[in-house]
Amino acid sequence: MDYDFFAILLLLVGFVLIVAEVFLPSGGMILILCTISFVASLWCAVNAWYGTHPVAFGSYVTSLVVLIPTVVIGAFQVFPKTPFGRQMMSAPSLEEVTPHAEERQHLAELIGRIGEATTPMMPGGLVSVDSERLHAFTEGVMIERGTPVEIIEVRGTRVVVREASEEALRRQSSETSPEPEFLADAEPSDEGDGPSEPPLDFAVPQG
Numbered sequence: 028m029d030y031d032f033f034a035i036l037l038l039l040v041g042f043v044l045i046v047a048e049v050f051l052p053s054g055g056m057i058l059i060l061c062t063i064s065f066v067a068s069l070w071c072a073v074n075a076w077y078g079t080h081p082v083a084f085g086s087y088v089t090s091l092v093v094l095i096p097t098v099v100i101g102a103f104q105v106f107p108k109t110p111f112g113r114q115m116m117s118a119p120s121l122e123e124v125t126p127h128a129e130e131r132q133h134l135a136e137l138i139g140r141i142g143e144a145t146t147p148m149m150p151g152g153l154v155s156v157d158s159e160r161l162h163a164f165t166e167g168v169m170i171e172r173g174t175p176v177e178i179i180e181v182r183g184t185r186v187v188v189r190e191a192s193e194e195a196l197r198r199q200s201s202e203t204s205p206e207p208e209f210l211a212d213a214e215p216s217d218e219g220d221g222p223s224e225p226p227l228d229f230a231v232p233q234g
Contacts, residue, residue: 030075034087037068042094046102065091134181141191141199144174154188163188
């Protein structure tokens with residue numbers, strides 16, 4: 028068995044696995060293979076050079092001690108400059124931290140609004156609110172299609188609805204009905220309701 032060949036080969040494989048562990052996080056699996064590769068390489072080096080070629084064995088051990096941290100540091104220096112590394116190292120946006128934040132905010136603004144079940148709610152289905160179709164579900168109660176429903180809660184990206192009460196329908200109707208417009212309030216007249224006399228077009232002589 029050519030121990031010196033396998034010692035160098037397994038050493039190179041270990042360095043490749045170190046770089047792979049930095050760029051491809053595997054939960055420690057690649058690191059385990061890397062450790063096995065280095066241990067096997069050292070075992071082959073001992074069988075190839077220890078005792079018979081002390082200079083070669085010393086050079087091997089020196090390269091093992093120096094190159095391992097060098098490769099690790101170099102990989103971590105290069106990793107942030109790669110597209111994957113920039114994505115991993117950059118701070119997450121608000122949308123990434125709280126997915127669908129804008130959609131949930133929009134749905135929260137609809138709480139208390141009255142819509143209509145566009146599909147049977149058993150208990151999930153679709154509702155229409157101001158011509159907007161929303162995914163919704165009830166509190167476990169079946170609601171027939173075309174029934175007025177009220178949005179009472181937001182869970183994730185769906186709304187929770189219940190059958191709208193008469194009070195909620197009256198409130199919605201009063202909020203959407205136009206206000207009557209008045210020109211100006213007529214001031215009450217001190218005189219009677221009879222016709223007023225036209226003004227004289229001449230001066231009345233004083234006696």
